[in-house]
Amino acid sequence: MSIDAATFARLREIADQLPQVPGIGAIEIADGQIVMMMSPVKRHEYAIFRLARQLNAQLPDTHSGYIAYAGADLEDSGLGRLRRPDLMVFPEATLRGEGPALLPQEVLLVVEIVSKSNPENDYENKVRDYAAMGIPHYLLVDPRDGTGIVHSEPKYASREKFTFGDQVTVGPWTIDTSELMTYGPGTT
Template sequence: MSIDPVAFARLRENADQLSQVPSVGAVEIANGQIVLTVSPVRRHERAVLRIARQLNDQLRTTHPGFVAHAGAYLEDAGLGRLRRPDLMVFPEGALDLQTPGLLPHEVLLVVEIVSQANPENDYENKVHDYAAMGIPHYLLVDPRDGTGIVHSLPNYTSREKFVFGDAVSVGPWTIDTSALLTYGS
């Protein structure tokens, strides 16, 4: 589903203003609406850190010049989507550009750590959005029960489930999930 470019520009402007408010977490745009997310818990951030370290170690060999980085936005104005994945793999040089968000063709992988507050967003809405954007791989990590899914193109028809403790193949990378903790452990 696409959105009128003028309507998306208006939403984007409002999202930019909201993101300046100190207590607001990530500001996203989906389905013609601004979506506010709460700030993540420590276990969530620990999982992002552990996965980023593993990916960055491997990217030096598999994709020199690419980085696994948290905190950037992913924007597809044609689809009317602005997302802030927990982690993305993209060319480090993309951070030098003046554009506010990364473009889908720049991103090789998105990683989402499922939140306790709104798991449906990661399991349903983001699966749809990232597939529609053409992101090659989507790693979904669920600390609620110590499981996850690797989604891969085309259309994320390839779905490999895993449990914490497994070594997981995500495209050319391998993630050791034994260092991840559930929210309850």
């Protein structure tokens, strides 16, 4: 569901004014609502670190000047979406630019690490949103069961499933998923 530009602008203004709340990792806007995301667990962050390291080692050869980076927002005001992917690949120079968020046309890859608390968001809503934004590749990693899916254009019609331990091709990059860990007991 898309929302009109004025409604999105108002939601964005409210989201930007929300105070920092302990345990809240990020704020997103989707389906006309502000969504407060829980702070991730250590193994979630470890997966991001390992994936970023692998991608950043390959990017000089495939896309000079690009980085794999966690911690930036992704905004599509036309769709009424503000997302905070766990990891994105985009030109490093965009971090020096104006504006609060990256634009979809700047991003080659988004990565989401599935949480135990809300897996449907990554498997359904974000697949829909990232495809609509035109992001060429979406890597979905699920530490709950040690699996994942590589979504590729057009509109993520290509979906390649994998199991932790596989060598996975994501666009021009190869990811060694043996470096990833499943969630331990008691993680959320």
